Amino acid sequence: MDIKIGFSDTAREVVVSSNEDQEAIVKQVADALADDAGVLRLTDDKGRVVLARNNRIAYVEVGTTTSRPVGFLH
Structure with a gap:
């Protein structure tokens, strides 16, 4: 799942891909x-660690844990 972190002083956001459970990420x-x-x-799915100061975070968006179907649906 992807976790997007937006910051108050910049228009860019940081995207972290993680294999952890959604509820565990939300609690963290x-x-x-x-x-x-x-x-x-x-910590992302490759073991890299991302640190962000709390007083600069504007929002955190946590993706869903359900997989999306690929291909055509009938």
Whole structure:
């Protein structure tokens, strides 16, 4: 699933792909954002770590865990 992080001082966003459960990601983001001076730490599906300062985060969008069908539907 993709996690998009938008920042207050820039129009760009950071996209992190993760294999973790959606509820686990949402809890991790909510816990990190509850601490004003903290840092949001996410690990992507390749093991890379992304750190973002909480006071600069404007929004976090967490994708769905359901897979989308590929091809034509009848």
